[in-house]
Amino acid sequence: MSTSRTRPNLSQLATLLDVSAATVSNALSGKGRVSEELAERIRAKAAELGYMPSQAGRALRTGRTQVLGLVLPDIANPLFPQIAQAIEHAASNAGYGVLIADSRGDVAMQTKAIQQLQDRGVDGIVIVPRRGTRVADIGSPVAVIDSPSTPGNTVSADHWQGGQLVARHLLDLGHRDLLLIGNNPASNVQNDRIGGIKSCLPSSVRARVLWIEPHEEAHGKGCHLGLKERFEEGVTAFAAVSDLHALRALTELQGAGVRVPDEASVTGFDDLIWSSAITPALTTVRMDMETIAEQAISALTIVIEAQTAPDQEKSVLRLSKVAKADRTSVPMDLVVRQTTGPASSQAVKAPPAGDME
């Protein structure tokens, strides 16, 4: 084979073309002054040899690695595939690689993970913080994806509006007695979603909130949530703030003999992978991760570029390193599937034990 064992570098390309390495660099980057004709020859040769600049050399000289860090503190977060995929895609389009760092649920390790990323020389960091964690001012440019109500948030889904979608959908179906299911009240995301739902409900509808984590602490992990009882009390719709909890609710109801959606409706959030695979398929609210990721990355790149700009030193004083996107919140979409249906049927069916309000 004639394919060279080792990848060509600038100077090899240069000697082959009988020009200086600098010219090749200029031609390929379009920076300096190179005649169009020569530039074309250089580009051709580069393409022919499959030349790819060494990131190491470039990084050393420019101080930029073209790599971003992604830190996902929630252990085994089922959203991870969606997030990682979207971020990777957006970053890749912007010419960045993505280095992952997992802090395994440990809040203290989050700092360590960030530190390690910085030691690796990342140009910036995308953080999806653990619930409630406030991201301190790190040395590097940072984009935070959490919730609009988190201070220092860069961009995120409009969880509040997502909640409103759920509320209106259930209202339209005639539901008047809801159980909202969350995991932990310390999460900004979950609070926004629940707040959004509540904000749409007229005072005539009853809406109670069940927080799973406190409940489990009292009754043991994996315990029943007592949804059957709520159903018998008249609750016709169960709105969870995550598909994971929606799934739990759905199976618990089904197992207790409550028919979904005929007797009770269930909704979730995030459109996780299984939501469309189960029977009945889950009605949920999806976030536009593509857009969120794009916003985060573009906001981040702006900060990164401002970083190296020799500009006014004002920037050093004024410009925070945490990125600010132009669209700080991205609307969510309601995906109506089969776990929601008209409440009227329940009203008929309610009698067994409960009463109507």
Next chain:
Amino acid sequence: MSTSRTRPNLSQLATLLDVSAATVSNALSGKGRVSEELAERIRAKAAELGYMPSQAGRALRTGRTQVLGLVLPDIANPLFPQIAQAIEHAASNAGYGVLIADSRGDVAMQTKAIQQLQDRGVDGIVIVPRRGTRVADIGSPVAVIDSPSTPGNTVSADHWQGGQLVARHLLDLGHRDLLLIGNNPASNVQNDRIGGIKSCLPSSVRARVLWIEPHEEAHGKGCHLGLKERFEEGVTAFAAVSDLHALRALTELQGAGVRVPDEASVTGFDDLIWSSAITPALTTVRMDMETIAEQAISALTIVIEAQTAPDQEKSVLRLSKVAKADRTSVPMDLVVRQTTGPASSQAVKAPPAGDME
């Protein structure tokens, strides 16, 4: 604050200590000859200033970036969190960072993704290939995590043995008529799991296989799998090769009024995040991702180090770049939860009318 704006480098450290940069390098790496006393002084100063070597500089000189690539071709694979977390952890322990590359389910993009990783200068690549994809010989060291029956596989769970666990568990419970549920017969992993199950079954038990993807092509995506009918034909246990399909089966059965585990048992594979959260909690088979990741990474690092070793050129000819682990397959563990129960009850219970037992 007295913390310097910019991180210290070798020469700064050197001039501060009135020695040469080379000596500092030697002292910190323990390579050259440096008096213990001086070495200690150097280490102390380095620690004091929080000196961290520039990866860029080092990479340029040594040709190694201390970064591995992780390519996950299956789009939004629900295993992703587990895999990424385990790999990241193992890699981190070995001093490597992990760069992710997602080929979004597109087989052609897998090659492109690998290419990009190589352009970024990764030292090696961990691939969890898309079903059936044979990983060609890339230029870089590679570790493949798929299934023992995949040629070129480095390490993976012992899917066959996992299947045997399921079979024996169901057999012990008295099940004699099974439906095995897979997605696509082209997957080595799924075939191994099914093969393992079958290998344990005496000829007296009936075991049919339902492949979802072909079935969906015939009946439309998200269609019913007709499990109720199978149940009525006498099937008492549904063994899926993935929790995702087990979940689908479980909800379909529950929705059709079949009680699990009283009337039918369901098992899955992989212990995905939701398996323990649903009701009833899913009996499944878990792979020891920690061990798999460790094996993959350590095998990979060996190849990487062999790479730079100036050894006999024999290695260039003989030594393949695909890593070989000492434990090529890692046993799986059965996690018995609530979706499996004795088959006898069904035999009794088969008539529609309910009783308790």
Next chain:
DNA sequence: TCGCTACGCTTAATCGTTTAATCAAGCGCT
């Protein structure tokens, strides 16, 4: 004709680290 600018390219310095080559000194031996 002189001086100025624009063009197109080359020279050379630089980023931070590693490492082979070198060198000075000390010490034990013959």
Next chain:
DNA sequence: AGCGCTTGATTAAACGATTAAGCGTAGCGA
């Protein structure tokens, strides 16, 4: 004293890219 060997440090040359500065030539206005 002279030779060889070890010890502990220094020098200098890479690695591959970017980029400011320099330099010869040509065009052009004064």
